[in-house]
Amino acid sequence: MVMVIYALLIFGVFMIESAARHLPISPEKLKEFGSAGAYYADMQKTWILLGSIAYFAAAFMDYKWIRWLGIPFYLLSIGLMLMAMQADDDVHRLTIAGLSFQPAQLGVTSGIIMIAWLMQDLPRLYHRLANPLIKIAVIGVVSVIPFLMVMKMGDMGSALVLIPVVIIALLVSGIPFRILTFIGLTSAGILPIMYFVVLPLVSERGPERIDLWLRMKQGQEVDIKDDGYAPHNVSMAVGKAGWKGLGWMATSEQGSLHDKRFIPHLTAHNDFIFAVIAEELGFRGALLLLLAFALLLIQGLFIAFYSRDISGRLIVCMVVALLFAHIFENIGMCVLLMPITGIPLPLVSYSGTFVVICMFLLGMIQSVWIHRHDNRIEAE
Numbered sequence: 001m002v003m004v005i006y007a008l009l010i011f012g013v014f015m016i017e018s019a020a021r022h023l024p025i026s027p028e029k030l031k032e033f034g035s036a037g038a039y040y041a042d043m044q045k046t047w048i049l050l051g052s053i054a055y056f057a058a059a060f061m062d063y064k065w066i067r068w069l070g071i072p073f074y075l076l077s078i079g080l081m082l083m084a085m086q087a088d089d090d091v092h093r094l095t096i097a098g099l100s101f102q103p104a105q106l107g108v109t110s111g112i113i114m115i116a117w118l119m120q121d122l123p124r125l126y127h128r129l130a131n132p133l134i135k136i137a138v139i140g141v142v143s144v145i146p147f148l149m150v151m152k153m154g155d156m157g158s159a160l161v162l163i164p165v166v167i168i169a170l171l172v173s174g175i176p177f178r179i180l181t182f183i184g185l186t187s188a189g190i191l192p193i194m195y196f197v198v199l200p201l202v203s204e205r206g207p208e209r210i211d212l213w214l215r216m217k218q219g220q221e222v223d224i225k226d227d228g229y230a231p232h233n234v235s236m237a238v239g240k241a242g243w244k245g246l247g248w249m250a251t252s253e254q255g256s257l258h259d260k261r262f263i264p265h266l267t268a269h270n271d272f273i274f275a276v277i278a279e280e281l282g283f284r285g286a287l288l289l290l291l292a293f294a295l296l297l298i299q300g301l302f303i304a305f306y307s308r309d310i311s312g313r314l315i316v317c318m319v320v321a322l323l324f325a326h327i328f329e330n331i332g333m334c335v336l337l338m339p340i341t342g343i344p345l346p347l348v349s350y351s352g353t354f355v356v357i358c359m360f361l362l363g364m365i366q367s368v369w370i371h372r373h374d375n376r377i378e379a380e
Contacts, residue, residue: 001299001369005055005347005362008292009048009355012273012348017041018249019276020269020350022261040269044350051359058363062371066364067117067311074114074142077106081149101353104158107146109357112165112318114142119173120311132175136183139169156206157341161325168321172314213339230272233262235336238278238286245282256280270349271342274334289348293327303369312368319361 021037033039058066080103084094094103118138123130143166150159170180199206212227222228237257250256257263258276268276278286297320304316323346330345332338344351346358 001296001303001362001366004292004296004299005359008289008296008347009051011289011292012350013041013044013048014248015273015277015280015348016044016269016350018280019258019273021249022259022265023269040350044355047352047355048359051356054356055359055363055366058360059366059370061367062374063312063315063364063367064309064371066367067113067120070110070114070117073106074110077103077110078145078149081107081146081153085149085153102155102158104146104150104153104155105354105357107150108158108162108165108322109361111143111146111162112315112322112361115139115169115318116311116314118142119169119314120309132179135173135175136170136179139166139173143169151203155342156203156209157329157343160329160341161322161343164321164325165318168317169314172317173310209339209341213336216336230264231333231336231340233257234264234272234275234334237263237275238334241279241282243283245278245280245285248280250280267342270344270351271330272334273345273349274331277348278334290331293323293346297324300365303365303372306372307368308372308374312372316365316368319365322361323358 017035017037017040019037020040021035023036023040025033025036025039029039030036033042080094084103094101115138119135122134122138128134143162147159147162150162170183195207195210208227212222213231215222216228216231222232224232240255240257246254246256250259252259256279258265258268258279263272263275263279274286274289277289300316300320300323304313304320307313307316326343326346329338329341329343330349333340333343344354347355
C-alpha cells in the first residue's frame with residue numbers, strides 16, 4: 001500500500017510540473033525555479049513531506065486513540081467552516097499562520113472519525129442505542145451539518161462526496177436492507193425537490209452546471225466559448241490523445257490543447273489534471289493511473305475485511321468511499337460522465353492541504369491493518 005501511495009504521489013509531481021506551467025508566478029520565483037510548473041512541483045514535494053509525517057503518525061498510532069479526536073476535531077472543523085463563510089474569498093479558503101486551506105475538507109474528515117467512534121461506542125453505553133433507527137439518526141445528524149455548511153459555501157463538489165460516504169456508513173453499520181431500501185426510495189422521491197428548490201438556494205452555479213451537462217449529454221447546442229468552454233475543451237483533450245498521447249510537456253506545435261491554454265490553465269494542475277494526463281500520456285497512461293487507483297481501493301477493502309472491530313471497518317470503508325467519489329467525479333467530469341465541479345484528484349492533483357488530509361486518512365487505514373491483531377479492547 002505504501003508503494004502504491006508513493007507511486008501516485010511521484011507521478012503527480014511530474015504531471016503537476018507540466019499542468020502548472022502556464023500559471024502566473026512572481027519574477028523572483030520564475031528566476032529561481034525556471035518555470036511555474038517547476039515551482040508548483042516543488043511546492044507539491046513540501047506538501048508530500050508534511051503528508052508523510054501525518055501518514056506515518058496515523059499509521060503507527062492505534063486508531064482507537066485517534067477516535068477520541070472525533071469531538072474536538074468535529075467542533076473545530078465546524079468553527080473553521082463558519083469562519084470561512086464570513087471570509088472574503090471566492091472559494092471560502094482560510095489563511096492561518098501563512099497556511100491557506102479549505103475547511104470543507106476538514107469537515108468531511110472529522111465526520112468520518114466521528115461516525116466511526118459513535119457507531120463503536122454508543123451501543124456499549126446503552127444497548128438500545130444499537131437500534132438501527134438510532135444509528136441512522138446519529139449518522140444523519142453528524143453528516144448533515146457539514147453537508148449543509150459546505151453547500152452553503154457553494155462547494156458542491158465537496159458536498160457531493162459526502163453522499164457515498166454516508167451510504168457506506170449506513171451499510172457497514174449494519175442497517176437492515178429493508179430500511180436502506182426505504183431510505184433509497186424516499187431519497188429518489190424527494191430528489192426533484194432538492195434539485196429544483198433546495199439546490200438553487202444553496203448554490204448559484206450548481207443548477208447551471210448540471211443543466212449544461214445534461215444539454216451536452218443530449219447533444220444539444222451549447223456555447224463553447226462561454227459556459228461550455230471548459231467541459232468541451234477538456235473532453236476534447238482526453239478524446240483526441242489516442243493510445244500513446246502527445247508526450248510529457250507537449251507543445252502547441254505537437255497539437256497540445258493544454259499548451260494552447262484551451263484547458264483552463266488556472267485549474268489545470270488540480271481540477272483538470274486528468275485531462276493533461278490523458279492528452280500527454282494517452283489512453284495507456286490514463287489506464288495505468290486508473291489501475292493504480294483501483295489497486296489502492298482494493299487494498300483498502302482487503303484491510304477492512306481483516307479489521308478487528310466495527311470502527312476500523314467504518315474508517316476504512318468510508319475513506320475508500322471518499323477517495324472513490326473524488327476519483328470518479330474528477331475523472332468523470334473530464335469525460336462528460338459528470339458535471340464540472342471543483343474537486344481534486346487524490347494524491348495526484350496539486351491541492352495543498354488535501355494531500356495531507358488524504359495521507360492522514362490513508363494512514364488511518366494503515367493503522368487498521370497494523371493493529372488488526374491487537375485485541376486489547378472489549379469484545380463487541
